[in-house]
Amino acid sequence: xLHFLEEAIKAAPKKAVEKLIVAKASRRDFLAGATAAxxxxxxxxxxxxxxxxxxxxxxxxxxxxYDPHTFISIAEDGQVTIVAHRSEMGTGSRxxxxxxxxxxxxxxxxxxxxxxxxGDEAKYGNQNTDGSRSLRHHIQSMxxxxxxxxxxxxxxxxxxxGVDVSTVKVGVHEVTSGSNKAGFGELAADAMKQPVxxxxxxxxxxxxxxxxxxxxxxxxxxxxxxxxxxxxxxxDVSLPGMKFAAIARPPxxxxxxxxxxxxxxxxTPGVENVMGLRITGLASAFSPKGGVAVIASNTxxxxxxRDALNIEWGESPHSGYNSEAFTAEMRATAKEPGQILRAExxxxxxxxxxxxxxxxxYSQAHMAHAMMEPPVAVANVTNGACEIWAPVQSPGDCRAHxxxxxxxxxxxxxxxxxxxxxxxxxxxxxxxxxxxxxxxKKIGAPVKVQWTREDDIQHSFYHTTSVERIEVALDxxxxxxxxxxxxxxxxxxxxxxxxxxxxxxxxxGMGHLDMPFEIPNISVENGKAMAHTRIxxxxxxxxxxxxxxxxxxxxELAHDLGKxxxxxxxxxxxxDRKLDPPNQGFPDNFWDYGEVYDEYPxxxxxxxxxxxxxxDKGGWGRDMPEGEGLGIAVHRSFVTxxxxxxxxxxxxxxxxxxxxxMAVDCGYAANPERIRSQMEGASxxxxxxxxxxxxxxxxxxxxxGNYNDYEMVRSTNYxxxxxxxxxxxxxxxxxxxxxxxxxxxxxxxxxxxxxHATGVxxxxxxxxxxx
Amino acid sequence: MTTVNINGVDTAxxxxxxxxxxxxxxxxxxxxxxxxGCGAGLCGACTIHVDGVAVRSCQATVGEVxxxxxxxxxxxxxxxxxxxxxxxxxxxxxxxxxxxxGQIMQAASLxxxxxxxxxxxxxxxxxxxxxxxxxxERITAAVKQAxxxx
Numbered sequence: 021x022l023h024f025l026e027e028a029i030k031a032a033p034k035k036a037v038e039k040l041i042v043a044k045a046s047r048r049d050f051l052a053g054a055t056a057a058x059x060x061x062x063x064x065x066x067x068x069x070x071x072x073x074x075x076x077x078x079x080x081x082x083x084x085x086y087d088p089h090t091f092i093s094i095a096e097d098g099q100v101t102i103v104a105h106r107s108e109m110g111t112g113s114r115x116x117x118x119x120x121x122x123x124x125x126x127x128x129x130x131x132x133x134x135x136x137x138x139g140d141e142a143k144y145g146n147q148n149t150d151g152s153r154s155l156r157h158h159i160q161s162m163x164x165x166x167x168x169x170x171x172x173x174x175x176x177x178x179x180x181x182g183v184d185v186s187t188v189k190v191g192v193h194e195v196t197s198g199s200n201k202a203g204f205g206e207l208a209a210d211a212m213k214q215p216v217x218x219x220x221x222x223x224x225x226x227x228x229x230x231x232x233x234x235x236x237x238x239x240x241x242x243x244x245x246x247x248x249x250x251x252x253x254x255x256d257v258s259l260p261g262m263k264f265a266a267i268a269r270p271p272x273x274x275x276x277x278x279x280x281x282x283x284x285x286x287x288t289p290g291v292e293n294v295m296g297l298r299i300t301g302l303a304s305a306f307s308p309k310g311g312v313a314v315i316a317s318n319t320x321x322x323x324x325x326r327d328a329l330n331i332e333w334g335e336s337p338h339s340g341y342n343s344e345a346f347t348a349e350m351r352a353t354a355k356e357p358g359q360i361l362r363a364e365x366x367x368x369x370x371x372x373x374x375x376x377x378x379x380x381x382y383s384q385a386h387m388a389h390a391m392m393e394p395p396v397a398v399a400n401v402t403n404g405a406c407e408i409w410a411p412v413q414s415p416g417d418c419r420a421h422x423x424x425x426x427x428x429x430x431x432x433x434x435x436x437x438x439x440x441x442x443x444x445x446x447x448x449x450x451x452x453x454x455x456x457x458x459x460x461k462k463i464g465a466p467v468k469v470q471w472t473r474e475d476d477i478q479h480s481f482y483h484t485t486s487v488e489r490i491e492v493a494l495d496x497x498x499x500x501x502x503x504x505x506x507x508x509x510x511x512x513x514x515x516x517x518x519x520x521x522x523x524x525x526x527x528x529g530m531g532h533l534d535m536p537f538e539i540p541n542i543s544v545e546n547g548k549a550m551a552h553t554r555i556x557x558x559x560x561x562x563x564x565x566x567x568x569x570x571x572x573x574x575x576e577l578a579h580d581l582g583k584x585x586x587x588x589x590x591x592x593x594x595x596d597r598k599l600d601p602p603n604q605g606f607p608d609n610f611w612d613y614g615e616v617y618d619e620y621p622x623x624x625x626x627x628x629x630x631x632x633x634x635x636d637k638g639g640w641g642r643d644m645p646e647g648e649g650l651g652i653a654v655h656r657s658f659v660t661x662x663x664x665x666x667x668x669x670x671x672x673x674x675x676x677x678x679x680x681x682m683a684v685d686c687g688y689a690a691n692p693e694r695i696r697s698q699m700e701g702a703s704x705x706x707x708x709x710x711x712x713x714x715x716x717x718x719x720x721x722x723x724x725g726n727y728n729d730y731e732m733v734r735s736t737n738y739x740x741x742x743x744x745x746x747x748x749x750x751x752x753x754x755x756x757x758x759x760x761x762x763x764x765x766x767x768x769x770x771x772x773x774x775x776h777a778t779g780v781x782x783x784x785x786x787x788x789x790x791x
Numbered sequence: 792m793t794t795v796n797i798n799g800v801d802t803a804x805x806x807x808x809x810x811x812x813x814x815x816x817x818x819x820x821x822x823x824x825x826x827x828g829c830g831a832g833l834c835g836a837c838t839i840h841v842d843g844v845a846v847r848s849c850q851a852t853v854g855e856v857x858x859x860x861x862x863x864x865x866x867x868x869x870x871x872x873x874x875x876x877x878x879x880x881x882x883x884x885x886x887x888x889x890x891x892x893g894q895i896m897q898a899a900s901l902x903x904x905x906x907x908x909x910x911x912x913x914x915x916x917x918x919x920x921x922x923x924x925x926x927x928e929r930i931t932a933a934v935k936q937a938x939x940x941x
Contacts, residue, residue, distance in 0.1 A: 111886070239880065243880050247885070248876065393887070441887050441890075442889060443887075473828065473831070700925060700926070726829055735915075736914050740928070742928060
């Protein structure tokens with residue numbers, strides 16, 4: 021996200037394509053024409069097993085790296101160490117990417133150790149763990165590096181035994197040729213001195229020979245540590261002489277302390293210092309909000325001291341932000357024409373000539389991520405250098421911004437990535453790490469900054485609040501001839517650049533412009549809404565309000581026309597085709613998740629396929645008892661297709677969800693076990709978003725503060741059974757991510773099911789648990 | 792200074808008696824398996840056992856457990872092989888993993904009090920523990936497995 025934001029801020033007319041890096045292996049002098057010689061063992065030829073394709077990874081800062089020396093090492097005892105360069109926040113990328121390497125190189129997973137990379141994108145390539153990109157951008161490089169080492173082991177063995185390399189087979193953690201046999205460890209030193217083959221010189225495993233890839237038989241690498249309390253998250257880092265800090269931040273963005281009385285804070289046992297954390301200008305980008313910090317000998321004292329501060333906060337231009345009034349304002353704006361982003365056909369004529377029109381409006385409140393681990397970071401600034409330990413999604417960006425805040429060369433800033441106790445987009449923003457660095461510099465000792473839950477919910481980079489209004493024109497045969505969708509929501513861009521009140525191409529690319537229905541006249545519009553708090557991104561981002569609106573609307577339209585929901589969706593999606601953005605009124609800067617469109621086109625056949633799959637598996641069309649209903653929704657996000665068929669049952673006046681059937685098409689499924697866990701998790705978080713998640717503002721400040729008023733789905737009312745149905749594909753159907761795409765279909769599927777169960781239609785998120 | 796028996800070891804905890812037990816365990820005793828999630832007894836991430844019973848350590852003080860037996864995730868079993876921990880691994884419960892120590896301590900306490908809970912008793916017994924990643928289905932299955940050995 022950040023990288024694309026920077027692009028948007030620069031508003032550069034140049035296309036990112038110019039920065040395309042053609043991936044090449046590191047040593048070009050390697051055995052030209054040796055491909056055949058390396059077709060070892062049962063490996064398929066290059067073209068059969070792995071045809072290289074282009075991804076947006078090449079356009080990201082740092083790009084994609086292919087040098088196995090950076091990622092893989094083999095010890096004399098055969099233990100293989102693989103670097104995980106993406107942050108682990110629960111999706112399993114820290115396990116899955118190294119697993120791909122291990123399989124392709126022939127390593128035994130039980131003899132693999134994973135080490136986490138520090139933030140260094142020049143070395144490791146892009147590390148910004150965001151946008152469901154880890155697998156999508158890095159599965160090819162992981163396969164390539166694994167295959168490279170396999171070939172290097174074979175070459176070393178051939179040289180050692182004086183045999184032709186074509187006779188050498190790389191098996192599981194061992195290499196053989198005739199009666200010769202050696203373990204990886206014996207060959208390691210010689211193998212790693214071999215030249216790294218070019219991609220074209222490599223042969224790859226046939227998919228049928230994979231032992232881990234596509235199997236789902238590997239547990240996450242941290243499983244034992246997690247279940248025994250040994251796993252290290254941000255707050256678990258401890259340094260000698262470390263101090264503990266809690267910070268009182270301005271409740272309204274842009275406010276600062278006029279004066280404060282710290283006498284009670286000083287009187288708290290364990291408190292050692294109280295100091296202002298001065299931020300110049302409005303808090304923006306990833307800058308901390310400023311405030312007053314309390315430094316203590318332990319976290320308890322720091323928090324108690326912080327809570328004892330008596331601070332008078334100054335006014336801010338945002339002190340008048342009130343959610344209720346703002347939503348009313350957005351509703352009024354949504355009813356007026358907005359800026360037209362996509363114009364296909366002649367929508368004005370379609371509505372003028374319509375037999376009838378039908379319109380509905382859907383809203384969503386702000387959301388905070390509320391990951392179980394609140395923001396936390398440890399920093400140690402000494403002798404002009406800074407070292408950070410923090411649960412950050414983008415250590416490379418964290419490094420650059422901490423360096424900027426301290427006035428340091430980024431070369432002197434080291435960012436160590438701990439496990440993340442959830443991220444969901446919040447930990448892409450490393451304001452907490454910058455706070456720790458600033459305080460450490462100030463007091464000359466290592467500092468841990470711990471956020472409380474209230475800090476997290478009240479000083480978030482919030483998911484935006486929105487009103488989405490959809491209006492269709494219908495002809496006399498009830499066929500939809502015109503589509504107008506006006507999206508009104510404060511933009512993420514406002515956090516990073518002067519606010520125009522309009523959304524930018526990333527937000528528009530998430531379910532708004534790329535609406536896949538086959539309607540001849542389409543107008544995609546954006547009405548103005550100014551931001552009055554820090555707007556950030558939350559798992560699935562703008563796809564949540566767009567799927568909420570479009571998928572609820574389709575169900576409402578079906579009801580109005582006396583049609584079945586699935587039939588209505590199939591009719592709206594229309595023929596099997598790939599959308600053709602340049603000829604369908606899309607703007608030139610249409611953003612297909614940062615990919616080259618032709619590699620990941622919007623494919624209505626795949627969209628309809630997951631819809632049918634979810635409907636079939638969920639038993640769509642069956643008679644439901646009184647108070648129960650099925651609801652369905654389908655959405656493409658992050659180039660993955662998902663559909664959800666949700667069973668809602670009203671029990672004692674409350675919404676419950678006995679069962680969810682998720683259908684997911686993420687191209688090649690590298691780790692089905694973690695795909696399932698992501699779908700199960702999305703099902704739960706989707707239910708929380710549908711029923712509970714709303715942060716509201718009064719006089720500029722967030723009202724909610726903890727899990728009592730910002731509620732989560734709990735064990736007594738969660739989707740009791742989530743079935744995941746994965747569409748199977750060969751490797752040639754590009755793998756895409758699953759961290760985010762499970763979420764968007766859930767809230768509309770719940771609302772649609774609730775409507776079928778009760779006749780009650782909900783159009784505002786959160787809808788509440790009570791019917 | 793208060794002496795508390797933590798995982799079988801008498802541990803001297805510096806500071807006032809009203810120090811929050813969670814932070815004493817983490818910052819003073821240096822046992823970081825017990826997590827801070829909400830500070831208000833709402834999420835269960837900080838769950839420990841006091842004399843074998845699940846307690847939210849963010850809602851207890853050091854003084855309240857003086858002379859009592861405190862068990863944290865690090866002390867639940869010698870080799871991480873408590874039936875609940877084993878079931879957790881068999882079923883691949885965690886995603887981010889942050890809440891799991893609290894979940895496991897809650898489940899162990901639940902099974903200690905009620906070795907054969909019904910499905911509904913499991914759901915109700917685990918209600919105080921939030922998992923934002925949404926692992927509830929697997930958590931429920933793991934508690935069930937630990938209780939029945941299935």
